[in-house]
Amino acid sequence: MTEHNSKLFIETVGCQMNMLDSELVVAALRKQGYELTADVAEADTVLFNTCSVREHAEHKIYSALGRLKFSKQARPQQVIGVMGCMAQKDQELIFQRAPHVDLVVGTGQLGEIPRLIGEARTDRKRTVAVSLDRRDGTRNEVSQSFQSYDPLREPEMRPSPFQAFVRIMFGCDKFCTYCVVPMTRGPEQSRSPADILHECRVLADQGVLEVTLLGQTVNSYKYVENGRTWRLADLLAAMHDIPGLVRLKFVTNYPRDMTDELLQAVRHLPKCSRYLHVPAQSGCDDLLKKMKRGYTIGEYREMHGRIRATLPDAGVSSDFIVGFCGESDEAHNKSLDLIREFRFKNSFIFKYSPRPGTKAFDLLPDDVPEDVKRARNHEMLAVQNQISAEDNVAFIGRTVEVLVEGPSRNAEKRGETDATAGPVQLTGRTSCDRIVVFPGNPRLAGSLARIQIEDGTATTLLGSIVTREYQHGSSALLPILA
Ligand code: SF4
Numbered sequence: 001m002t003e004h005n006s007k008l009f010i011e012t013v014g015c016q017m018n019m020l021d022s023e024l025v026v027a028a029l030r031k032q033g034y035e036l037t038a039d040v041a042e043a044d045t046v047l048f049n050t051c052s053v054r055e056h057a058e059h060k061i062y063s064a065l066g067r068l069k070f071s072k073q074a075r076p077q078q079v080i081g082v083m084g085c086m087a088q089k090d091q092e093l094i095f096q097r098a099p100h101v102d103l104v105v106g107t108g109q110l111g112e113i114p115r116l117i118g119e120a121r122t123d124r125k126r127t128v129a130v131s132l133d134r135r136d137g138t139r140n141e142v143s144q145s146f147q148s149y150d151p152l153r154e155p156e157m158r159p160s161p162f163q164a165f166v167r168i169m170f171g172c173d174k175f176c177t178y179c180v181v182p183m184t185r186g187p188e189q190s191r192s193p194a195d196i197l198h199e200c201r202v203l204a205d206q207g208v209l210e211v212t213l214l215g216q217t218v219n220s221y222k223y224v225e226n227g228r229t230w231r232l233a234d235l236l237a238a239m240h241d242i243p244g245l246v247r248l249k250f251v252t253n254y255p256r257d258m259t260d261e262l263l264q265a266v267r268h269l270p271k272c273s274r275y276l277h278v279p280a281q282s283g284c285d286d287l288l289k290k291m292k293r294g295y296t297i298g299e300y301r302e303m304h305g306r307i308r309a310t311l312p313d314a315g316v317s318s319d320f321i322v323g324f325c326g327e328s329d330e331a332h333n334k335s336l337d338l339i340r341e342f343r344f345k346n347s348f349i350f351k352y353s354p355r356p357g358t359k360a361f362d363l364l365p366d367d368v369p370e371d372v373k374r375a376r377n378h379e380m381l382a383v384q385n386q387i388s389a390e391d392n393v394a395f396i397g398r399t400v401e402v403l404v405e406g407p408s409r410n411a412e413k414r415g416e417t418d419a420t421a422g423p424v425q426l427t428g429r430t431s432c433d434r435i436v437v438f439p440g441n442p443r444l445a446g447s448l449a450r451i452q453i454e455d456g457t458a459t460t461l462l463g464s465i466v467t468r469e470y471q472h473g474s475s476a477l478l479p480i481l482a
Contacts, residue, residue: 008034009043013060014051016251017185017214018084019157020165022049025083025113027152032114036156041071045079045117050086052180055353058086065098072100079120081105083113085184088130089357095126106130107185108146131186139187146170146186155206160405162209162446168196168235169215174254176281177292177359178321178352181216188216190223193230197238204244209446210403211245217254219262233265240269246448247403247431249273255280256295258303263310274311275345275433278303279319283338284331287324290364297338304342315345315432322380323373324352325364332376336383343391345433346459347384351377385458392434392456399452399466402428402436406445417442436461 008029012022025047026036037043048064051057061082072078081103082094088106095101102120105113108131116127131145147170155161172181173188200211213235215221221232232250239248248271255278266272282288285296295303307316320335339347351373354361368376407417408427416424423439428449430436437460438451444465451463 006032006034006044007037007042008045008047009037009040010047010049011064012049013057014049014053014085016165016212017167017216018049018051019159020167020214021084021107021110023154023157023165024152025049025110026157027154028111028114029117030154031152040068044077044121045081047081047083047113050082050084052085052089052184052355054350055355058090061086062097065094065101069098069100077121079103079117081113081117081120083107083110085180088184089180091128091130095128102126104128104130134183134186143171143187143189146189153203153206160445162207163212163405164203164208164210165212165214166196166199166203167191167214168221168232168250169218172216174217174294175292175359177290177364178324178355180355180357183357185216188220190215190221190230192225193223193235193238196235197242200239200242200245204242207244207446209245210247210249211239213248213250215250216252217257218250219253219257219259231259231261233259233262236262236265236269236272240271245271247271247273249275249433251277253278255293255300255303258307260306260310263306266314267310273433274314274431275317276307276311276314277317277319278307279348280335280338280342281319281321282324282327282331283335284327287327287331290325290360291321292359297334300338301341313432315430315434316342317433318342318344318347320347320349320380321352322349322376323368325360325366325368327352327368327376332379336380339380339383339387343387344384345391346388347380349377349380349384389456389458392458392461395434395453395456395461397453399450400430400434400436400461400463402430402438402449402451404428404440404444404447404449407442408437430461434461435459436463438463438465440465 010022010026012018040046048061050061068080079102080100082101083105084107087104091104094104103116105116109129112129116129120127132142134142158164168191170189171186175182203211219232223230236248253276258278280300281291281293283297307314354366405427408425411425424442426438426440426444428436436451450466452466453461453463455462
């Protein structure tokens with residue numbers, strides 16, 4: 001059914017995978033005549049794309065749903081849907097907690113959303129569309145129930161018109177004891193190289209310069225076809241030949257699958273970003289074992305040494321969980337030592353929260369008090385920030401190449417998005433994923449520019465344009481518009 005002038009409000013929480021899912025869903029709904037609105041009050045359809053990795057993200061969505069209860073009474077034709085990881089995990093529970101919700105759609109059924117919204121509006125009945133639980137079928141049956149790929153794309157939902165995410169894998173089979181992803185996203189499945197390369201070519205034709213390949217464990221990618229085994233290194237080599245693409249990134253890496261072949265590919269393919277996100281999660285072997293991460297600190301150290309030997313200029317970032325079950329002061333200090341030893345570019349630090357459906361929730365007591373978790377979180381952040389600041393200050397005086405993304409968030413908040421009153425604050429990223437802020441004309445968005453670094457904080461490098469080298473759609477050197 002085609003709907004005209006329907007207004008869609010969508011809120012997305014969580015990871016890049018969710019941002020991509022929202023882009024695909026919005027593209028499919030736009031094809032049906034929907035328009036996006038930022039005002040939930042005027043929306044006929046309200047969608048929440050949800051995350052279950054932390055309890056806090058779920059609370060946020062249940063609170064937002066609670067606020068819609070009265071608006072739904074005033075507008076009974078409104079369709080409210082919950083999609084993504086929380087939908088797959090909580091299913092009917094969502095109706096119990098928020099009876100005004102019409103649709104619950106898991107990560108494997110997103111392609112069905114346009115049809116389900118239409119049915120909800122006409123039939124006024126509640127629907128749950130989710131995949132099989134991992135224990136409710138053979139691996140093949142469960143995998144099939146998670147396949148929902150729609151190649152339609154929607155530039156407005158991307159980080160910028162020239163940056164796009166491309167999924168190369170679904171799901172995860174690692175079963176870390178704290179993590180819901182193997183349940184909410186299903187078994188690990190790699191997409192065919194032909195589909196991925198086609199999608200990248202279409203995006204490049206649309207003006208995309210930077211593609212970030214997504215997978216829960218992106219470097220575990222494996223696809224066997226006609227007797228040939230494709231790995232991430234092979235995909236990167238094939239993508240490197242696509243005209244128009246200037247930067248290739250990939251997240252998130254699993255430490256045990258960081259092969260020399262992949263590191264050599266990143267080293268020898270100039271379009272590959274010198275950036276590797278390789279979560280360590282803890283600096284203590286006992287904790288890693290309880291988390292079932294599949295490596296020891298000695299093995300992580302060996303992997304990190306290979307990265308440094310092959311890619312000495314790469315930015316390496318990590319994730320850490322503080323306050324995991326049984327984490328002692330000594331174990332926490334080992335994590336701090338690990339950050340000091342490896343000098344991560346940055347770390348995403350999270351307080352442990354037990355997630356129903358995981359092994360840790362069922363078997364391991366959540367025995368670190370909340371105030372201790374909070375204090376460890378602050379301490380770890382302080383150690384990481386100090387290292388990030390020191391390493392960024394070391395860039396002062398150097399010239400770096402950035403892909404210009406557009407006006408910085410601060411410039412946007414101040415309403416400075418055109419250059420009629422002079423240069424505005426722009427932001428871009430280096431190949432090693434450092435954020436650089438500098439004055440310039442917003443028309444530079446989508447170009448590569450060389451920036452002389454003049455200052456640095458824990459999160460940002462600050463500088464001035466030296467030259468602008470390339471603008472999308474033109475190969476000519478253009479004058480500096482600073
Ligand atoms: S590797 Fe572990 S933490 Fe990462 S998605 Fe898979 S189960 Fe979760």
